[in-house]
Amino acid sequence: MTSLEESLAQIAWNPDGLAPAIVQQWDTREVLMLAWLDAEALRRTLTEGRVTYWSRSRQEYWRKGDTSGNTQQLKEARLDCDGDAILLLVDQTGPACHTGTRTCFDAVELRATSEENG
Amino acid sequence: MTSLEESLAQIAWNPDGLAPAIVQQWDTREVLMLAWLDAEALRRTLTEGRVTYWSRSRQEYWRKGDTSGNTQQLKEARLDCDGDAILLLVDQTGPACHTGTRTCFDAVELRATSEENG
Numbered sequence: 143m144t145s146l147e148e149s150l151a152q153i154a155w156n157p158d159g160l161a162p163a164i165v166q167q168w169d170t171r172e173v174l175m176l177a178w179l180d181a182e183a184l185r186r187t188l189t190e191g192r193v194t195y196w197s198r199s200r201q202e203y204w205r206k207g208d209t210s211g212n213t214q215q216l217k218e219a220r221l222d223c224d225g226d227a228i229l230l231l232v233d234q235t236g237p238a239c240h241t242g243t244r245t246c247f248d249a250v251e252l253r254a255t256s257e258e259n260g
Numbered sequence: 261m262t263s264l265e266e267s268l269a270q271i272a273w274n275p276d277g278l279a280p281a282i283v284q285q286w287d288t289r290e291v292l293m294l295a296w297l298d299a300e301a302l303r304r305t306l307t308e309g310r311v312t313y314w315s316r317s318r319q320e321y322w323r324k325g326d327t328s329g330n331t332q333q334l335k336e337a338r339l340d341c342d343g344d345a346i347l348l349l350v351d352q353t354g355p356a357c358h359t360g361t362r363t364c365f366d367a368v369e370l371r372a373t374s375e376e377n378g
Contacts, residue, residue: 254307
């Protein structure tokens with residue numbers, strides 16, 4: 143019932159024209175990464191079925207996997223209640239993280255207190 | 261091995277002093293919402309074990325569930341590879357969304373093409 147441009151018009155982009163995208167493996171439900179989309183990146187993602195981001199550090203579009211081979215096939219895209227965050231359900235080939243780990247959240251745990259050495 | 265202030269010092273806050281937090285139900289792995297933390301909100305979250313956010317619209321701290329009763333108990337907090345996004349694994353009581361749905365991503369699907377009416 144919703145066309146591409148109607149979908150894009152619902153989004154409350156931030157002052158830089160971006161919205162954060164949470165990227166989740168569709169079947170295991172692992173949270174893989176967080177990245178940023180602008181309207182054109184989302185348009186490409188929805189029409190191609192492969193996920194493209196806007197790289198804030200490089201200031202360019204970045205189709206996930208073009209360099210690494212670790213592509214993301216889009217399964218479903220959802221918008222949150224405020225219209226300013228996007229959830230991408232994907233099928234991730236290989237590691238999602240450029241460090242080689244499956245997700246970008248594998249390395250560092252944030253804690254209130256020190257752990258004892260075992 | 262990591263103290264609270266050591267944890268906080270690892271985070272690359274944005275120019276407003278904030279970082280996006282992906283909030284995930286720890287056992288079912290549903291992505292519940294995306295919200296924002298500053299250093300003090302994260303400090304309170306890690307020390308109290310209940311999740312507190314910074315509300316960008318109200319410009320105040322917001323301990324989830326104080327008004328609605330729909331609290332979030334923290335199970336684990338993780339930082340991503342760039343240090344600028346946080347994953348909070350929580351135990352959500354009741355709906356996470358202020359609209360009354362379980363997650364903030366339940367209402368709107370983004371699509372490239374119209375769907376046929378059945």
